[in-house]
Amino acid sequence: MVKAEIKQLQEIKTSVIGYSSILITGCGGCVSVCLAGGQKEVENLVTKLRLSCKADTAPKNIGGMTVERQCEAQFLSQLDQEVPKYEALISMACGAGVQYLAERFPDKPVFPAVNTAFIGINKDLGWYEERCQACGDCVLGITGGICPVTMCAKGLLNGPCGGPQNGSCEVSKDIPCAWVTIYDRLKAQGRLNNILDIFAVREWQNQTQGSIVLDAYKSRYTGEKK
Amino acid sequence: MKSESNLEKVLTDSTFAVTGELGPPRGTSAGVISEKAHYLKEKVDAVNITDNQTAVVRMSSLAASALLIREGLEPNYQMVCRDRNRIAMQSDILGAYALGIRNILCLSGDHQQFGDHPKSKKVFDIDSIQLIGMVKKMRDEGVFLSGEEIAEPPRMFIGAAANPFGDPLEFRVHRLAKKIAAGADFIQTQCIYNMDRFREWIKQAHDMGLTEKAYILAGVTPMKSVGMARYMKNNVPGMDVPESIITRLKGVDKKQQASEGIAICCEQIEEFKEMPGVAGVHVMAIEWEKRVPEITEKAGLLPRPEPS
Numbered sequence: 001m002v003k004a005e006i007k008q009l010q011e012i013k014t015s016v017i018g019y020s021s022i023l024i025t026g027c028g029g030c031v032s033v034c035l036a037g038g039q040k041e042v043e044n045l046v047t048k049l050r051l052s053c054k055a056d057t058a059p060k061n062i063g064g065m066t067v068e069r070q071c072e073a074q075f076l077s078q079l080d081q082e083v084p085k086y087e088a089l090i091s092m093a094c095g096a097g098v099q100y101l102a103e104r105f106p107d108k109p110v111f112p113a114v115n116t117a118f119i120g121i122n123k124d125l126g127w128y129e130e131r132c133q134a135c136g137d138c139v140l141g142i143t144g145g146i147c148p149v150t151m152c153a154k155g156l157l158n159g160p161c162g163g164p165q166n167g168s169c170e171v172s173k174d175i176p177c178a179w180v181t182i183y184d185r186l187k188a189q190g191r192l193n194n195i196l197d198i199f200a201v202r203e204w205q206n207q208t209q210g211s212i213v214l215d216a217y218k219s220r221y222t223g224e225k226k
Numbered sequence: 227m228k229s230e231s232n233l234e235k236v237l238t239d240s241t242f243a244v245t246g247e248l249g250p251p252r253g254t255s256a257g258v259i260s261e262k263a264h265y266l267k268e269k270v271d272a273v274n275i276t277d278n279q280t281a282v283v284r285m286s287s288l289a290a291s292a293l294l295i296r297e298g299l300e301p302n303y304q305m306v307c308r309d310r311n312r313i314a315m316q317s318d319i320l321g322a323y324a325l326g327i328r329n330i331l332c333l334s335g336d337h338q339q340f341g342d343h344p345k346s347k348k349v350f351d352i353d354s355i356q357l358i359g360m361v362k363k364m365r366d367e368g369v370f371l372s373g374e375e376i377a378e379p380p381r382m383f384i385g386a387a388a389n390p391f392g393d394p395l396e397f398r399v400h401r402l403a404k405k406i407a408a409g410a411d412f413i414q415t416q417c418i419y420n421m422d423r424f425r426e427w428i429k430q431a432h433d434m435g436l437t438e439k440a441y442i443l444a445g446v447t448p449m450k451s452v453g454m455a456r457y458m459k460n461n462v463p464g465m466d467v468p469e470s471i472i473t474r475l476k477g478v479d480k481k482q483q484a485s486e487g488i489a490i491c492c493e494q495i496e497e498f499k500e501m502p503g504v505a506g507v508h509v510m511a512i513e514w515e516k517r518v519p520e521i522t523e524k525a526g527l528l529p530r531p532e533p534s
């Protein structure tokens with residue numbers, strides 16, 4: 001899932017100075033799972049902002065509302081009644097949610113309250129780690145289920161570089177070298193052949209804005225026949 | 227001959243080759259390059275020009291290589307994958323060839339985290355093995371990576387690096403094989419201190435027939451002091467410095483440690499000369515260029531063949 005981290009209160013506060021009323025909007029999707037922007041975090045931020053925004057220039061009227069997902073119009077529509085009552089919006093969704101919210105209410109300034117960090121896993125309670133950079137052309141079947149694009153500090157496809165020592169990446173003793181891990185796993189599975197051949201130069205897929213239209217829906221959006 | 231490189235000529239003549247290394251300045255002085263070049267002249271067959279080594283900004287390796295040619299030396303132009311995408315790389319290769327550069331060393335590059343701009347954006351559009359393949363394609367097929375034709379293709383002698391000491395040890399020789407399969411004509415190794423491990427690696431390479439397909443130059447860096455040896459052991463990624471080297475340097479007076487370091491280096495070179503599969507040495511005396519004449523003299527590497 002997408003992982004995000006709440007911004008420092010001071011930064012959030014500074015962004016809304018000058019607006020008399022703001023609505024803090026949460027998202028019940030990924031950001032709620034990683035405890036950055038769900039209903040609880042919205043309530044929390046409302047309280048904190050109310051307490052700390054006593055100055056003349058700070059917003060007087062601070063409301064909060066969480067929808068199931070900010071990346072879907074169907075759920076954003078639940079905000080249609082509430083938004084007109086406020087001068088500006090704070091979104092606690094990921095970067096995609098923030099933008100979809102801003103697109104739905106184009107006359108309202110929107111400010112993000114979280115930093116969207118990566119696509120990752122829940123390593124343990126409150127501990128998230130990146131696993132995928134959404135490169136658009138998955139190679140995990142070749143590399144033993146370990147992503148070289150994300151997990152190797154240099155994103156090498158023909159690793160390892162000259163740097164790994166005692167199994168650690170050259171950038172830090174605390175980070176395992178992705179390519180040592182790939183090697184060990186493929187060796188254990190008897191699939192070392194996978195990395196003896198040269199991995200050809202990739203045609204990067206994520207160099208312009210990504211867009212997916214399922215085959216079954218092509219005719220609906222493009223008029224193309226199935 | 228694949229190129230008009232002097233280094234290639236020396237190697238194909240079966241002469242034990244010697245390459246040196248020169249780090250461009252952190253500034254605009256061409257004088258620094260002439261000064262360092264002066265120590266290397268007639269002592270080595272080609273000089274590696276590092277590309278923002280350890281991710282610290284320096285004069286570009288392309289410009290410094292061109293300046294070295296003016297000094298009458300042959301550069302081995304280093305190019306890392308960290309800072310340029312395939313468009314910039316190919317464009318620089320064309321320019322390099324036009325400026326008279328005939329050797330290129332293809333490297334991944336140190337991660338920017340070590341350098342003076344640790345939060346810069348990395349590129350790594352292609353990796354070092356893919357870079358080797360790209361330069362070969364440009365030379366042998368006369369086309370860009372895109373397949374489009376190059377007017378007067380660059381005929382480079384293609385080099386790559388190998389680290390016999392990194393993890394996973396058993397994979398190291400296979401990675402060498404991949405670099406050679408990609409098109410590397412010559413290989414320069416990481417600095418060697420652990421001779422046992424190096425002997426094992428070169429034997430594996432030799433048994434696999436790799437030393438027939440590419441020229442392998444053994445890398446050496448003379449130790450200036452015990453402090454340097456300890457630093458290399460503990461802080462430089464991918465470096466294998468056995469305790470015996472440290473003990474030996476510790477065993478002599480502080481003032482003698484530099485000469486002892488050079489003595490160790492010369493002993494290594496003597497052994498490389500006899501080692502099957504080793505075609506030359508790469509002497510990396512970075513910021514110690516002035517001792518290269520002494521090292522090459524003592525190791526019996528002089529005179530160098532006259533470049534034609």
Ligand code: SF4
Pocket residue numbers: 151152153154155156159160161162163164168169170171176177178179180
């Ligand atoms: S040490 Fe391993 S993970 Fe780190 S950059 Fe090199 S190959 Fe990638």
